[in-house]
Amino acid sequence: MADKPKLGIWHTTTLQAARDRQQSYPTTIIAGQKRPYDASLSHSSDRSEPSRGQARPQPRLPQRAPSGFLVSGGAPRLTASRVEYAEGAPVGALPSEYSQRQAFAATPTSTIDPLLSLSHPAYGLPSQLVANFAALGIRSIYPWQKQCLLGPGLLTGEKNLVYSAPTGGGKSLVADILMLKRVLESRDAKAILVLPYVALVQEKVRWLRNVVSNILRGDLGQKEQDDRRKLWARRADKDTIRVVGFFGGSKIKATWADFDIAVCTIEKANSLVNAAIEDCSISSLRAVILDECHMIDDGYRGYLLELMATKVLCLGQPVQIIGMSATLTNIELLKNWLQGHSYETHYRPVPIDEHLVYEGKIYAAGTTASLLKTVNQLDSRSQFSEPRVQPLRIIRPSDHKELKDAVRNAVVALANEAARAGYGVLVFSSSRAGCESDAILISRVMPMFAEVDPATQEKRLDLLGDLRSLSTGLDPKLEQTIPFGVAFHRKAGLTTEERELITSAYDRGVLKVCVATCSLAAGINLPARRVILHDARMGRDFVGPAMLRQMRGRAGRKGKDEVGETYLCCRQNDLEDVVDLMHADLPQISSCLISDQRRIRRALLEVIAIRLATSRESLDDYVSKTMLALSAEPDSIRQSIETGIDELRKMEFITRGDDGSFHATRLGKAVVASSLDPEDGLFVHNELKKALQAFVMDGEMHVLYNFTPVHDMGGGTVNWRVFWNEMQQLDDSGLRVMHFLGLKPVTVNKMLHGGTLSESTSEEKEVARRYHRFYLALQLRDLCNEMPIHRVAQKYDVPRGSVQTLAQTCQGFAAGMIKFCETMGWGAMAAALDHFSDRLRAGARSDLLALAKITFVKSRTARIFWDNGFKTIAAVANADPKELLPLLMQAQPNKVRLGAKDEEKYREKLLAKAKIIADSANRLWQIEMQQELDDE
Structure with a gap:
């Protein structure tokens, strides 16, 4: 048999790369790297690897770990299918759209271009900040970062900036540098950094605290900094840069005076700006960073980004706004809206090789043209006379019944290959159940526990011990998979503490394979050498082009990998849709302020309540500064404003004075202070107004009901059997609350036997909302009475991550309800709610609040x-x-x-x-x- 042609370097497999590691070029310390390389994770040279076409040895029987953990979970071992080179495989392929590195021998260094060093005078950064970046692995920046930072008026804060760079391209560093320059300019300067997810907020807070360590505020001069450092002990509270995270459920109240850099979720950032404008403390704001700013057209919460940024644009003070994203297409729209500078790059320090896996064959999918050609020739209905495109490699069918499905077999084989070669693997599954099943199957083909080196064994047992010591105990499925270096990561199914332990272990190389839902792609910075998509779905629906880009962008660890790999595994019935998805351009963003009339109502109510705009002319001026003004017809905007004002007046949120100016009523101010939508605020007002007339104080259900968020918590549908059982066990106080709320046992009984709640009218929708809120309030009751999260999850048939999210969200909502009552002048109600807010945060009865x-x-x-x-x-x-x-x-x-x-x-x-x-x-x-x- 003739020798197989050698593949091009940019389609080198993980297995071949592991063999050729001695010849690989060294990687340099890079900009934007947030996780330092751990030398202890270097791949050993004596790792056993099968040769091409050689079957792996049959694993030994399950063994028990020294500590008593059953490391096999009792499941029989499987053998992963071989992944072999195909006959006639093409030599190389066209470069990926991400693989700029292919066109250049190496990225220039600071010795070649002095402006690539952060210590260059052009950037004006204090030496301590440069040293902190170096300690975190950032000793130089990329050419695109230099070009972006040196854009007109950016380093001086005179111009706003919108820029786009691929995931893993170092885009966060540009915003960090500009933000820190603004904060360091004066001792009272503040900045707000906005991120879409709580996990990203928590990670960014940790990162920035390391970046600003030992740096004194309001000073870029080294001599004065050295002199002031002597006063460190006496003036630390005034001189250091305070980084604080604000998100739903956090223990930190959103106070403007207690931070220099606020890292916030979208909702918290909007609330923070509203409060600062109202009390006139906004004058110290110098920078606002909008990360993942493509979310501005997210129908559920993205419009709040537009509201917040527009308020900042209306302030008439120098505030530098910086927007960034990996998935922006019409960047000019954002540039024109923010009246700033724009920059785009497709550079990635680690190139990505992309593949399509179809019917057990792996094809290069480097460019759109080659992908379409490949698929057309793969389609059995195609009548092309030219030869079929040859696959790069072939995944052999499996003899195991668990792996008969070609897609599942491909996922397991590809994960096993990369993990055994010593690389990290991310597998994206379409559902929570799919995460668990994929993790279990992959763990059953991984090396036996006894075959792993003793140091890794010890770390995995430590991880199991840490998980076991959590209040939720050890998940039995994780107990099966972790000894083999595999875990799953699901927001709903795992608590925050569990997810943090798993991501940390994966990041340190203790775990080799992490199986996750799509939410992980955008929710946390966790790259891998190989990214495998079980399919391209989220639930039953296909993911969008932006989400697909986010998932593929997780491939490639700078400092650890020379290349990243993605494998999208596709079924025959999905082939056409998958091709369309991979071929699709990213959608253009647009304002969604008038796509739902409720959003423009909130926009108008907020600026009137904080007195940023009170006349019709000033309201028109405010709307003219929104992104909406650049993407919608003036007549439709004008009509939406008129309709919004009329509806706010009918809802008694605003009034109009004799001089024609608008004023927020007490109710309108309460709605804005509690960060509610007008419609939700009206519902809450009616509920609390009734409670004032007959508040049930001899129990806790009425208070907990008023702490339960009014919006959909995503915790699934009501289990009416559980509802019925809990209702049967309610004491007289709880039954009075049900009666007071209009919740009828006969209705619960009807739903238990297959009935439905009609929601055709607004009144019926409110009734359905009360039933759902009461069901969630029952869960809160158990949490406040010291029932562990996992027990509550079992009792109410919901994922335990959802129970924890409910508890955390309710803490933020409770704070909003207290503000609502205080603004309305209901002091007694606010005091009662405030007491239970402490219990909710502690998850304990009153006697334990101090200890907690x-x-x-x-x-x-x-x-x-x-x-x-x-x-x-x-x-x-x-x-x-x-x-x-x-x-x-x-x-x-x-x-x-x-x-x-x-x-x-x-x-x-x-x-x-x-x-x-x-x-x-x-x-x-x-x-x-x-x-x-x-x-x-």
Whole structure:
């Protein structure tokens, strides 16, 4: 048989790359890298790898880990299908649209171009900031970043900026530099950075705190900085840069005075700007960063980005607005709206090789033209006379019944190949159930636990132990997969703590394969050498072009991989739709302010309530500065404004004075203060007004009902069987609340037996909303009474991640309800709600609220402390950590018998935790004593 042609370097497989690693070119430290390279994760040279066409050895029987974890989960082992080179495979392929590196031998360095060094005087950055970037792995920037930063008026803050760069291209660094320059210009300067998801906010806060470490505010001069550093201890609160995260459920209240850089979700950023305009503290704002700004046309929440940015444009003060995205097409629209400079690049430091996997064959999908040609010739209905396009490689069919499906077999084989070669793999599945099943199947073909090096074994067992020690306990499916280096990541199915442990372990190389839903693509920065799409769906529907770009863009780890790989696995029936999707251009963004009349109503109410615009002329001027003014007909805009004003007056949110100016009523101000849509605000007002007449105070259900968000929580439908059972167990107080709300047992019984709630009229929709809110309030009741999240999830038949999201969202909503009552002048109601807000945050009864303030002391731990005599913060503060150790062991769920060595290690970890708890209690106790002295 003739020798197979050698593939081009940019279509080198992970297996071949692992063999040729000694010849690979070195990678340099790069800009925008947020995770330092860990030398301990270097791939060992003695890794066993099968040759081409050679079957892998049959794995040994399941074995038990030393600590007592059943590492096989009891499932029989499988053998992954071989991935072989195809006969007549083409030599190389056209470059990917992302692969700019293919056209250049190397990226220029700062020795060739001095402007690629952040220490260059052109950027005017303090030496401490440059040193901090270097410590985080950023010693030079890319040419495109240099060109972008040196755009007209950007470094001086005179011009706004909109720019687009691929995922992984280092776009965040440009915004970070410009934002920090604005904050460092004066001691009272502030900036707001807006991100779409809570996980991104939390990650960005950690990153920025490292970036600004030891940097003093309001000073770019080195000499003055050195002199002021001597006063560090006395003036740290004034001189350091404070980075604070604001998101739903966070313990931080949105106060303008307590931060220099606010990292916010979209909703929190809009609320923060409203409050600052109203109390006239907005004058210190110097920069606003809009990350993922393509979301501005998101119908559910993106319009709030447009509202917030438009308010900033109307301020008449120098505020630099910076918008960035990886998926912008009509960037000129945003440029014209923000009246700034624009920049576009397609550069990626790590090129991506893209593939289509169809019927067990892997085809290069480097460009649109070659992709369409490939698919046309693959189509059995095609009558082309030219030869069929040859695949690059072939995935052999499997003999296992679990892997008979060609797509599933391809996913498992490709994940197994890359992971065994030592690379990280991300697999995107279309559903939550698909995540779990893919993870379990992949784990069954991975190397046995005993075949893994001892250091990795230890880290995986530590991960299992950390997951087991959480209040939710260890998920049984994760217990099956983690010993083999595989885990799944689902927002609804896992809690925040579980997801953080999994992503950290994957990032450190402890886990090799992470199976996730599409939400991970945009929700967290977690790249991989190989990205595999089980299909191109989210649920039953195909993902959009932007989401597909986000998923593929996760391929390639700078500093660890020379290339990224994507494999989209496609079924025969989906082939045409998948081709259309991969061929589709990214959609152009547009304003969605008047696509739903409710949005323009909120826009008008907000600016009237904060007195940014009160006359008809000023309202027209405000709307003229929105993106809507550049993308809609003037007549339709004018009509929408007229209709919106009339409806706000009918809803009694605004009035018109004799001079023609508009004023927000107390109700209108309450709606804006609580960050509600006008329609939701009207519903809340009616509910609370009725509660004032007959508030049920001899129980907790009425308070918890008013804490339950009025918008859809995405927690699934009501389980009427559970609703009925819980209703049967309600005490007299709970039944009175149901009666007061108009919730009828006969209706619940009807729904239990297959009935439906009619929602054809607005009144019927409100009734249906009350039933749904009450069902969620039942879950909140259990959480506030110390039932663990996973028990609540089991009881109400919902994912535990959804239960945690409900609890976190309710904390933010509760704060809004308290503001609503305070603005309406309902002080007694606000006080009652405020007390339960603390219980909701602690997830505990009233007697544990003080203990729950201690670090690591959740409701379960607090109850065990209380029951064992540690009933106050002072008692915990004065305890020896060794006294707390047995209590912490008692608080751990799902006990497991451990060997002597592992038992000792487990106790050491808990003892370290006990010391942190004691230190935290000491700090809180000192604050209490100081307050007592002040009161005297």
